[in-house]
Amino acid sequence: MIKKFTMHSYEDTISLGIKLGHLTKNKMVFILEGDLGAGKTTLTKGIAKGLGIDSTVTSPTFTILKIYKGRLNLYHFDAYRLEGVSHELGFEEYINQDGLSVIEWSNHLVDLLPSELLKIEITYIDDETREITLTSMGEQYDDLLKEL
Ligand SMILES: Nc1ncnc2c1ncn2[C@@H]1O[C@H](COP(=O)(O)OP(=O)(O)OP(=O)(O)O)[C@@H](O)[C@H]1O
Ligand SMILES: [Mg+2]
Numbered sequence: 001m002i003k004k005f006t007m008h009s010y011e012d013t014i015s016l017g018i019k020l021g022h023l024t025k026n027k028m029v030f031i032l033e034g035d036l037g038a039g040k041t042t043l044t045k046g047i048a049k050g051l052g053i054d055s056t057v058t059s060p061t062f063t064i065l066k067i068y069k070g071r072l073n074l075y076h077f078d079a080y081r082l083e084g085v086s087h088e089l090g091f092e093e094y095i096n097q098d099g100l101s102v103i104e105w106s107n108h109l110v111d112l113l114p115s116e117l118l119k120i121e122i123t124y125i126d127d128e129t130r131e132i133t134l135t136s137m138g139e140q141y142d143d144l145l146k147e148l
Pocket of ligand 1: 009
């Protein structure tokens with residue numbers, strides 16, 4: 001299933017993230033695609049709020065993985081720097097752990113991804129406007145999109 005939303009502001013994207021966070025079930029995996037500055041980390045901030053996480057989510061670019069504790073733990077990956085080296089680092093264990101994995105630059109981790117996941121693509125339209133396309137792969141993600 002595919003759903004598209006147009007976000008007219010930063011706050012719109014945060015709100016969509018909060019709704020996604022509310023609907024998240026344990027061990028889900030979301031992959032985030034979009035150019036630099038599209039809003040991947042912004043959406044993740046909203047998702048974190050929806051998971052009841054109090055601390056501020058920042059871009060994990062220099063750390064690859066940040067873990068936040070909430071109703072469900074959030075594993076926020078930024079695989080930008082991992083091209084070709086991901087297997088040696090044991091990230092599978094994190095992706096399969098209890099909680100939600102949100103992965104930016106998942107194309108650098110492609111061998112480690114489960115077959116069922118939610119793909120989130122963010123397209124820059126103009127300064128304040130973004131189009132967000134959500135594609136569900138697997139039944140639990142179809143259900144999530146139906147409720148969104
Ligand atoms: N509708 C919108 N949704 C999301 N962000 C928006 C929107 N309008 C403006 N912005 C701005 O766009 C920027 C998005 O930055 P963000 O760090 O979330 O992007 P990113 O995709 O994670 O980038 P990177 O690839 O560098 O990690 C922020 O400065 C935010 O304020
Ligand atoms: Mg980012």
